[in-house]
Structure formats: C-alpha cells, structure tokens
Amino acid sequence: MSSADRVFERRIVSKRRTSANLEDEPEKQCPNGWASVVAAAAAAASSSSSTLRQKAAACKTSQRTTFQPHPDSICDWFFKVMVLGDSGVGKTCLLVRFRDDMFLGGNYISTVGVDFRNKIISVDDSKVKLQIWDTAGQERFRSVTHAYYRDAHALLLLYDVTNKVSFDNIRAWLSEIRDYANDQVVIMLIGNKADCSLNDRMVKREDGEQLAKEYSVTFMETSAKSGFNVEIAFMAVARELLFKKTGIEKKGSFNVQDYMKEQTKSNCPACSTT
C-alpha cells in the first residue's frame, strides 16, 4: 500500500495554534523536511529508467514520508491554490520548480486531467501549507466561471510571455473572475518564461503590469526554468493568504507589492538569463 491514502489519516490543523504550541514544535522541522525532499527528488531524477510521472510520484512519496511521523506538526494553515492558464504556459513546471526546486522539461501528460503539489512555507512564525492544483485543458474555456474556482483560496493566473494568446486569454478570464470572486480570494498574475530571449518575448513586462493594475491584482514575472522569482511568488501568495486570514488580529497592513519589491531587489532582472 502506498502512503498516498494516508492523507486522510493526517490531521490538518487549519486553525491557528496557540503560541505555546508553537514553542513546542521545533521550527526547523520544515526546512529539514524540505531538504530531504530535494535530496529524494534528485535521487529520483538521476535514476535513468524512471519517467517523469514516476519522478513526481517519488517526490510526493518522499515528502509524505518525511512529514508522516509528526502529522500534527505539518502546518498551521492550509490553503488551496489554483493555477489557471492555457496549456504550455508552464503551469506544471512552475509547480515542480516551486516544490522541488528543479526544472522538469518535456511533456507531462496527466491521466485524470488534474494534478496537485503540496508545499509548506514558513511565513514569519507560522507554517503555511499550500496545496497547488492544476487542471488540463483550461484553454477551452473562453472564460473561467465562478463554479470552477469558488473553493480555492488563491488563484495564480499564468501566461507565457512568449505567447500573446495566453496573455489575451488571461485578460478575458480576469474580468470574469473579478466579477465573481469574493474578496477573500488572493489573485496573482504571473508572466512565466521570463528567461526568454528578447526576440521571443511577445508580451512586454509593462503590459502585464498594466493589466494587473487594471484589475488590482499582484503581478510578477517568473521563470520556472531558471527559478527566477518562483519562490518569491509563492511566498507572496502565502503571505497574502495569511494576511487575509489573520489581518484582523495583526496590526499594520501587509502590502504584497512592497514585499515583492523588497525581495526582487536582490534578484537578477528578467531576461538576463538565457
């Protein structure tokens, strides 16, 4: 029996724990688990016979095994994130990069049209688990309707900066989403494949920024291939989710844009990697 079905035995603590509890749990648990996942993924990647699918499965399993001994310590918060965007914009790669910190090239064909990844992020003093969902064939939707994302806590709208159509589709979806999404939903616009050469780029960074501004959502360019901004993007989502959940009790306000500006300062600008 695989460990896959054990997910339901795990208690996911979705309410904020007391500070006393926090002290009990060693805070470095998450980084530890994280490191071992990377190691396991690397091991899986090196085995020549394994397919992409198997690699992914191996990662998943290893992660679970890592966290299994302390089911209650997994996270303080659990959020479901949905990635939206046409096929080929790099949704899966972004997920894989984010979770395993490595880039998987090639085609990833799903058998049931849907897939997800888990990742636990430490934000300040709490652990946030992001479960990131990806479905196939979204490009067939001219607009993504409310029913599709009503149970998600955050939406990542992904387009490919080398593909104008993917950008235009996002624009159409955004208006629909703005009409129906409740205020609690965190929305982020992401222009992926920012590592492309200038010749290949079809959507200017300014266009993305403009669109994001128009709909008052956060914007970021990433590259799943080089890893550029990926971690920061998810971190920003986690932070904003946390802020929306706990905003009332926390003083001050958290501004994602400011946070991102701060974080991206040290990073290389887009398009410098080839």
Added chain:
Amino acid sequence: MIQHYSFVLTNAESKWIFGFCRHDPKSETALVVLSYLPWHESFYKLLNCISNLTNSNNSKDLWPFLESVYNSKLPIKGLDLKINSDSGEELFVCQSPIQFQLPSIPENRNLTEYYSAVDCQNMIIIFASMLFERRIIFTSKKLYRLSACVQSANAVLYPMNWQHIFIPVLPQSLIDYLLAPMPYLIGLPHSLFQSLQRNDLGDVVILDADNNTIETPFDDLENLPTDVVSTLRRQLRNKGTLLGDGVSRAFLRALVKLIGGYRDALKFHQGERITFNKEAFIESRSANMQPFLKKMLELQIFQQFIEERLEMLNAGLGFSDEFEMEVCNYHEKSSNRLKHQYKDWTFTMKREGTALFKTVKNAANPTVRNAVKTVKERGKDFRLAYKDIRSKFNAPNKNPRTKIGTHPNSAPNSPSMQKRQSWSHTTASASYRKETANGLQKLTTSQNFKDSSISPLPQINLNLMEDLKEVIFRTCDNDDPRKYTSSWDDSVKSNFIINDDLINSSFGSMPSESPMETKDLIRLDSTSSIDDFDPLNSPTNSHGLVPGVGLSNPLYQYFVPLNKTQLETKNNNDLLNEYGLNFDLLSCTDQPGPSMSTSQPPVPPLPPKPPNFKSNWTKFE
C-alpha cells in the same frame, strides 16, 4: 458474475478516453479496450467477443480479429460494423449508434443500471447538484454500478456536458484527488470510501448507489425552479414511459425549460460573430426562473454549452438535435393555450364581420392595431436578420453553388411593390409562416437570429390577417386578394419548391390549408424572405465546413459532417438525416428502418474521418 465497467482517462487537452473493461471474477485479469468513442454497448459486446475468442479452441483467430477491428473504418451512424474471420465467418457485428439518439432503457445499460439503483428523487438531486457544479462522489461496492451511474449522471445532462474532473472509477493511488477544490464527479469504490476522513473533504455531495442514499450540504434542488422539478418528478415516476428514452427525455425537457431560451438571447450584427447576451437571456425568462438562471450563468457547464452552440452558428453550420427539437415542441405546447384564446377571439371577430373591419380601419381598436404593428415590425426584423446572415454566409463562400430553392436576392417579377401598395399586414404573414411549417423551419438557425432587442413575443401559429381576411375582404370588394396571389405566384413557386418537396417527402401528406393560401403566406414578403434561409440548403454546408465543435466538449467529436462530394449525391432526406432529423422515425408510420437504409445511394466507404484515426480509435494492450 462477469462485470462490465468503464473508466475514463483525461488527457492534456481535457478530452476523454474511455477504458471499457470486462472482468470475470474467476480470472485475475480483465480485458480492456481503450477508445475515444463513448459507445459502451458496442464495446462491451466486442469484449465478449474477444473473450470468446480467447477461450475458444480457435484462439489463433484472436490477433487477426483484433487487427481487423483496429484497422476497420468507423461505420456511418446507424450502419453495421462487421468483422469476419479469414474463413468468412462472421465474428462480430455491431451497429454504430445513431447520432442524437437519447439513451433508452433497457438498451442503454448504464442508464438502466442508474435508474434501477437510484430512485427518481435522488436522481433529481444529483441532476441539480451537477447543474450547480458541486464536488460529487458516487460510491458502490460494484464497479459496474459505479461506472454506470457516473456515466449516466453525465448523460442525462445532454446537451450539456460535465466540464470538470470526471473519474468514473477512482483508483486507490489517486485518492488524494478527492481534495481537489474544483468541481468533480468521482466514482469511489466502497472499500476506499470507508477509509475516508470525511472532515478533510469539505462540502461534497455523496451518493451511495448501493443503498440509494444521498448526502448533500447544499439546497440545490430547492434552488431549481419548482415547476421544472415537479414536472420532472412526475415524468420520471410515470412507469408508463419508463421503457425507451422516457427517462432521458424527461431530463431533456427539464433542461429545455431551463436553458432552451438561450436562442432568444442570441445577438447578431452584420460582419460580427453571433454573440450571446446574458442580460437579455435573464430578462426574457419568467420571474420565477430568473434567480436560477443568474446562477446558471456562473457555471462552466452552461458557458461551454453556449460556446459550443455559438461556434456551430458562427461556422454556418445548421444544427438540429434532440435538444433543439424539444425546444420547438416546448414552444409549441406553451403557445397552445394562447392559440386557443386566439381562436375564440377570431371567431368572435368573424361573426361581427363588418363592424370589426370598420374598427380596424378607423384604428379605434388599439389592441388590434398594435398587434398588427408589432407583428409587422417583427417581420421586418426577421428580414433584416436574415439579410445579415445571408451576407455573412455568402461572404466567405467564394463559389456559391446555385441550388434549386436558393432565392436570388432580386427576383424578377418581384412582388414586393405590389405587396407594399396593397396590404401592409402581409409581412406579418410571412414572418409567421415559419411556425406553420411543422417544426421543420423552426429547426433552422434563422429562428435563432432574432434581435434580442425585440421584446420576445409568444411564438405561436397565428396568422392574424390571414384569419381575418375573410372579414376584411368582405368589405372591400374592389380589392380581391386573389389578384395579388395569382400575379406573382409563379415566381414564388420555383423558389420554394425545395422546401415544399422537403416537407412533403418527409411527412407524406402534409395537412395544409388551400395551396393558394399557403403560397400567400410564404410569398407576400418578397425580398429574400428569411424563410428560405435553411441550413440544409445553405451553401456553406456544401463546403464541408467543420467548425471547431468539440473544443469545449470533453468528448471527441466522432461525428464529422460529410464532405462536399458526398453531400451532392444526397437527396433531401439524407440531408435531413445528416442533421439528425429523421421524420420516418418521428411520424406515426411504422416503417422499419430509417430512410437512410432505403434512400441512401450505396456510397462506398463513408467513414467520417476522425482525427488521428488509428492512434485514437482502439488500442489493445
């Protein structure tokens, strides 16, 4: 007991591939056929055949058999697929399903199983949950029941299609997928269901198909319009219609009431794509329907349905399927009451005779005047809409094929002048002629192009002026209407020959008023009446324009309209068949077999070519 069940794989384009399984409990292996064709019955039959071959003495036949199945062309719908052995012995024969046929009991195993396992009330709750796109879990100890129920729950949504995660049988290794935040319909084997931590699932609808119980945290049933639900419930409980497609049709009728009005909200402007106007859609429906429809607009399933219809319209492809036919039936029925009142009314009018005409003439009766006016304007709008459509269809068509029945825009002896001088009301007759043509005309797309800015009028078989003619003409002897009709009757005749032929050949004897009057109805409006816009005759069809239909549909499009050369060899009946209309089946005559078998010229292999034929069709592993 040998189990037949199916699973579904969803590929990267979100298209479904069916895995048909046959499992003998005595055996440790199951036979599986993968195909994009949703033909459960055919493939279960095929699996039995394969099993026989595997177990029989002449198992050497197996591989050649599989090979010839793999390589055989897709038979045209309704015709047989036959596989013979080398020695000429018939090994396997099955009929390819007729397009647009609703699943019927007991022929359709899935629906039969669903209906017997789950009672009407629960079927309706599932129906409602699916319309509201919930996260839905079916569970059963038996795989065949599980997959049959999941498949049928989707099938009764026709003409819509479940757009989300669809896993009729969920394997253990994918159990985490039940956590998905988006809508899903998943069949979960009971053994796995027991091990679930229900708290983690969130709000889900759960149907236990073995015990016929349902759990739902939602009030979806209550949120459906009550009259729709009560009618549906009554029809499903009517044991008399249980056999055949009664169950499917009951659901279809419910959907017609809910979404059939989409046609009134289609907008069309010259040179632009036809669009769907959400606001007009809501406003055109009755008040008790509106809350539900507002929600409906937020649903992917409805959105994709509209997209698909628009795509077909914009591609210039006429379409008539069971759904559109039911829409027409429904309009017919709901207008019956009105027609009745109208009959009484005209009767009184006729009796009052001269007095009435005076009233009309003096415009002292605003009701009548308004009626005439509205109808007249409506007629105009029809014409305008038609013009747009016509130009649209003509524009991309470089080489318009002149067919019998296509009306030249400026006909010689155009009766328009006379008409306008004489009876302004005549346009009214023309615009309503469509309704008189036994539903055939209604199935053409022209019906759809009403400008939604017009307040929707009840669609009824009324011809105000025609019915009152007698009264009116009695008073104006110098204006014999016969004059008008006869003067341009000839020019009209040729234009409509095809339509009349069409109707006559399909219906045998068509109940009609005096022929003179019929012509009258058709032709009073001369300038390319919309009536001769008929998708069956539309030149675009002859170019084998295949729209991108199916893009929004998880099912592969296994029906592809025939190409030009084949179309030209067809007669009207075949054309009708092409669009899923078979009046032989509809009429009361018990002629065996649709006209396809009788009137179709033996066109050698007619296979519509599915994309990537070999790689997609069947695969044996």
